[in-house]
Amino acid sequence: MNRTARLYALVEELRAAAPRPLTVAVLAARFEVSTRTVQRDLQALMQTGVPVRTTPGRGGGWSIDPATTLPPMHFTADEASALAVALAATGASTPYAGAARTAAQKIAASMTGPASAAARELAARIVTLPSPTDSAVRAAVEQALSSNTVLRLSYVDAAGCESDRVVEPAGLLTADGRWYLIAWCRMRQAGRGFRLDRITAAASTTEQAQPYDLAELLRGSAAADAVPPTTVAPLTSPPSPTGRHCAGEPFRSRH
Known part of the structure; x- marks a missing residue:
């Protein structure tokens, strides 16, 4: 199992055990790697924003809040490509571009096989011009x-x-x-x-x-x-009585 697949599997292992914490030793035995490798993997998950946490002391260990994570999702090649296009086209000036970038990384890490290859190949053919937005x-x-x-x-x-x-x-x-x-x-x-x-x-x-x-x-x-x-x-939530929400024709910018 490569590291990307192991990181994904670690999250699912913690989700399955939640709210009970799992020790590094248990996780290392489960994935047949060293405790040092598991420790590095868990730290990497924390740095990418995955809500894993550690509880010190006897009875402690690593856990995750299932309410703040998504269950496993399986994308078709077309769906993966569509996500790759949408996220790759999110320029630095687009609102929530940072969150879109980390979402793209998480989606890429969770995909394997033809879907992953198709998404990566298509994303490599998308470029954007910088925008002046600060x-x-x-x-x-x-x-x-x-x-x-x-x-x-x-x-x-x-x-x-x-x-x-x-x-x-x-x-x-x-x-x-x-x-x-x-x-x-x-x-x-x-x-x-x-x-x-x-x-x-x-x-x-x-x-x-x-x-x-x-x-x-x-x-x-x-x-x-x-x-x-x-x-x-x-x-979105249920539509308002007018049935109107955001996006569409240009709005007057200022008066």
Whole structure:
């Protein structure tokens, strides 16, 4: 068994035993490797974000929370290729690009055989051009969206005018290859769209934002008929009465 397959198998072994911890010695015997090798593998899993943890002392060992991991998934060659294309096309400026990159690594590590070969071959034929979006700006936007907190930003509109805003994020919209933060702007007292590559600075705060319905903020704009991408729709909650959500036609960036 190569290391990639062993790392995947380690996770499944811990999942099967959860919540009971397993000792390094037990895992080493199970995979017929040294305890030092198992220790290195477990540390590697921790570094890649897998929620494994160790409990010291008698009765302790290594364990994993099944609620925070996915059960084994088996992709067809076409499904693996589709995932490879989608994740490889996620440029550095795309929101949650870091999470997409680690997800791609985990998916690649879990695949073997024809599906893995097809996905890797296709991914090798995908290239992207760099985008000017600042990584610190993207990280602040991601943090504000994930934690539903107020965001402070500096923005340059299409006319070149810069302004400082305090906004309450509602969601993201993608149109014509560009990303927009849709938010309630406290200065304008209305919903506004901010193109990510025009945000020159952003800082998340600890202040909780008010919940705003994305469809309501888009109402009356060029993006009023926006809907979830078909690949994302199954992950979303039941649609609002308007049936409108993010993504679609361009939203006015600022007024």
